[in-house]
Amino acid sequence: HRHLTGIEGLEPHEITFLLDEAETWVEANRTRAAPDRRLAGFTQINAFFENSTRTLLSFEIAGKRLGADTVNMHAAQSSVKKGETLIDTAQTLNAMRADVIVIRHMSSGAVRLIADKVDCPVLNAGDGRHEHPTQALLDALTIRRRLGGIAHKRVVICGDLLHSRVARSNILALTALAAEVRVCAPSTLMPPAIERFGVTAFTDFDRAMEGADVVMMLRLQTERMAGGYVPSSREYHLRYGLTLERLAKHAPGALIMHPGPMNRGVEIDSAVADHVEQSAITEQVQMGVAVRMACLDVLTRRARGVEGWA
Numbered sequence: 194h195r196h197l198t199g200i201e202g203l204e205p206h207e208i209t210f211l212l213d214e215a216e217t218w219v220e221a222n223r224t225r226a227a228p229d230r231r232l233a234g235f236t237q238i239n240a241f242f243e244n245s246t247r248t249l250l251s252f253e254i255a256g257k258r259l260g261a262d263t264v265n266m267h268a269a270q271s272s273v274k275k276g277e278t279l280i281d282t283a284q285t286l287n288a289m290r291a292d293v294i295v296i297r298h299m300s301s302g303a304v305r306l307i308a309d310k311v312d313c314p315v316l317n318a319g320d321g322r323h324e325h326p327t328q329a330l331l332d333a334l335t336i337r338r339r340l341g342g343i344a345h346k347r348v349v350i351c352g353d354l355l356h357s358r359v360a361r362s363n364i365l366a367l368t369a370l371a372a373e374v375r376v377c378a379p380s381t382l383m384p385p386a387i388e389r390f391g392v393t394a395f396t397d398f399d400r401a402m403e404g405a406d407v408v409m410m411l412r413l414q415t416e417r418m419a420g421g422y423v424p425s426s427r428e429y430h431l432r433y434g435l436t437l438e439r440l441a442k443h444a445p446g447a448l449i450m451h452p453g454p455m456n457r458g459v460e461i462d463s464a465v466a467d468h469v470e471q472s473a474i475t476e477q478v479q480m481g482v483a484v485r486m487a488c489l490d491v492l493t494r495r496a497r498g499v500e501g502w503a
């Protein structure tokens with residue numbers, strides 16, 4: 194693979210390969226051991242057409258820890274605001290001879306479009322409702338490290354599935370790695386025919402949570418709901434909010450995950466998000482740096498004359 198535009202199209206062994214590569218960076222990141230400058234002389238452009246805290250910063254930190262020169266383009270301060278098209282923007286980035294481009298965009302498929310126009314590897318940092326592959330990889334790595342494996346673990350993904358690229362990439366990655374995936378949402382936020390992805394769909398959160406090993410909560414993406422039904426926060430919290438009481442009753446001991454940003458008191462209570470033993474939310478962010486180092490390294494191997502994918 195020249196690019197990482199999604200989990201779709203990756204074989205289970207390729208996902209495992211990326212997780213194994215990421216694993217090699219976890220300890221080095223924790224101890225800040227001897228710097229590794231394998232991307233020295235490489236220019237990494239992070240082009241973000243949508244807001245981000247975790248993904249942008251961790252891609253930048255990942256590139257810097259590998260010695261790359263990282264440059265950030267924020268759409269709000271770019272000529273996109275003057276009406277420049279996506280293809281013209283892609284050609285401009287290409288003309289600057291980037292060695293790797295990381296893109297976040299509000300339109301599903303925009304990353305693929307740019308990938309087809311440039312000469313260097315492109316990594317998807319989230320495109321519309323489509324995919325957020327590095328998020329799924331960091332989630333899988335977090336589960337694997339905490340639970341010792343992914344196969345046959347019962348993972349419940351609850352929230353705004355309709356608008357969630359995180360859910361889509363996670364469903365693809367976790368089912369490929371043989372997890373039992375349950376999805377839960379109000380019917381207005383459940384994508385049609387989601388069972389075709391090999392998951393079981395629920396509208397009752399309590400039933401969905403029974404016996405879960407992992408409960409992954411998603412934010413209501415109100416910015417993608419224009420013209421559609423927007424549930425009230427109070428009503429949503431009552432039926433789909435993860436509280437300590439709900440957790441203790443239906444999935445005591447389950448690992449608690451959230452990709453962030455969280456809306457505390459809506460989809461997740463603070464007492465759950467900050468749960469000392471069970472919450473893996475901070476760990477997810479830590480794994481994000483390791484996963485992004487692995488992806489930057491693997492995708493630039495061909496250009497460095499090193500053997501690429503497994």
Ligand code: CP
Nearest residue numbers: 245246247248452453
């Ligand atoms: N999880 C995630 O993508 O967070 P950001 O939007 O802050 O990058």
